Amino acid sequence: xxxxxxxxxxxxxxxxxxxxxxxxxxxxxxxxxxxxxxxxxxxxxxxxxxxxxxxxxxxxxxxxxxxxxxxxxxxxxxxxxxxxxxxxxxxxxxxxxxxxxxxxxxxxxxxxxxxxxxxxxxxxxxxxxxxxxxxxxxxxxxxxxxxxxxxxxxxxxxxxxxxxxxxxxxxxxxxxxxxxxxxxxxxxxxxxxxxxxxxxxxxxxxxxxxxxxxxxxxxxxxxxxxxxxxxxxxxxxxxxxxxxxxxxxxxxxxxxxxxxxxxxxxxxxxxxxxxxxxxxxxxxxxxxxxxxxxxxxxxxxxxxxxxxxxxxxxxxxxxxxxxxxxxxxxxxxxxxxxxxxxxxxxxxxxxxxxxxxxxxxxxx
Ligand code: SF4
Numbered sequence: 001x002x003x004x005x006x007x008x009x010x011x012x013x014x015x016x017x018x019x020x021x022x023x024x025x026x027x028x029x030x031x032x033x034x035x036x037x038x039x040x041x042x043x044x045x046x047x048x049x050x051x052x053x054x055x056x057x058x059x060x061x062x063x064x065x066x067x068x069x070x071x072x073x074x075x076x077x078x079x080x081x082x083x084x085x086x087x088x089x090x091x092x093x094x095x096x097x098x099x100x101x102x103x104x105x106x107x108x109x110x111x112x113x114x115x116x117x118x119x120x121x122x123x124x125x126x127x128x129x130x131x132x133x134x135x136x137x138x139x140x141x142x143x144x145x146x147x148x149x150x151x152x153x154x155x156x157x158x159x160x161x162x163x164x165x166x167x168x169x170x171x172x173x174x175x176x177x178x179x180x181x182x183x184x185x186x187x188x189x190x191x192x193x194x195x196x197x198x199x200x201x202x203x204x205x206x207x208x209x210x211x212x213x214x215x216x217x218x219x220x221x222x223x224x225x226x227x228x229x230x231x232x233x234x235x236x237x238x239x240x241x242x243x244x245x246x247x248x249x250x251x252x253x254x255x256x257x258x259x260x261x262x263x264x265x266x267x268x269x270x271x272x273x274x275x276x277x278x279x280x281x282x283x284x285x286x287x288x289x290x291x292x293x294x295x296x297x298x299x300x301x302x303x304x305x306x307x308x309x310x311x312x313x314x315x316x317x318x319x320x321x322x323x324x325x326x327x328x329x330x331x332x333x334x335x336x337x338x339x340x341x342x343x344x345x346x347x348x349x350x351x352x353x354x355x356x357x358x359x360x361x362x363x364x
Contacts, residue, residue, distance in 0.1 A: 100145045
């Protein structure tokens with residue numbers, strides 16, 4: 001079956017954040033033109049069919065010029081007859097009235113904002129150039145254009161950040177009425193400015209306390225903790241990400257994009273010059289059936305929808321309950337439960353998910 005989800009990686013940013021280890025580089029117009037030409041070529045070569053979800057991520061997709069963004073959207077128009085979720089990641093400082101209006105006209109129906117924190121001095125300290133006012137304005141512009149499905153990315157475990165700082169962020173976010181929140185703890189990534197500055201991660205216990213506080217706060221304020229790092233109100237789940245978490249294929253387009261087709265993972269070149277000259281040059285990540293079946297368990301247990309045991313058994317031709325009898329006995333009912341044929345972590349299970357997965361891996 002053809003993949004019905006597509007991720008497009010836009011590798012440009014206005015500034016480079018201190019914590020960033022993604023595939024990105026500073027935006028310039030000449031590169032934009034060449035990059036768009038190569039994206040068109042990749043779309044044609046892939047023989048895309050109709051999509052259900054489309055995701056423009058980055059980098060910073062909304063750093064592209066108005067005409068560049070429009071061209072990128074137009075390229076996908078032939079494949080969007082049955083699309084039900086089309087997301088674009090945006091940097092708040094670059095969001096304008098005209099931009100959001102164009103998103104609406106094109107059919108983009110979900111905006112993911114890289115907020116990180118609403119504390120202006122913390123934002124500065126991690127190399128972000130927007131302020132909390134930019135965030136408020138960006139969300140208002142989305143709502144004005146009737147794009148209600150707005151997601152906020154929030155970071156925690158930042159240097160010098162306190163639990164109180166995060167609580168203040170969350171209190172303000174709740175006031176903003178956004179239906180989706182994704183949280184990320186700071187990782188010191190290779191080749192990031194923070195790594196070069198030898199910035200150290202915060203204390204592990206403090207990080208765990210921060211996570212626990214965020215989960216409690218979000219639940220008390222009407223969010224469903226539906227994935228280990230994601231919260232949604234009124235079922236505004238990320239449908240695109242649900243494809244990753246439920247072991248489905250997705251097409252990756254652009255320099256630095258990952259994809260999975262016919263069950264095989266791949267990663268396109270991260271080198272923009274190589275991409276512009278030779279195309280995506282994907283590296284195939286060959287996994288044997290054992291690795292694939294474990295990845296499927298690992299990704300599915302991230303969500304409250306869990307692992308569809310029958311589907312897993314059909315796909316990987318193994319008897320799940322027999323194979324993992326020991327782990328299931330150990331963790332059911334406190335940390336795992338089976339509901340309607342799905343293996344689902346409890347809230348306590350989410351807290352020790354890594355330990356549970358190690359136990360799965362050990363007898364895999
Ligand atoms: S964190 Fe995001 S916005 Fe910042 S440099 Fe990296 S890709 Fe660009």
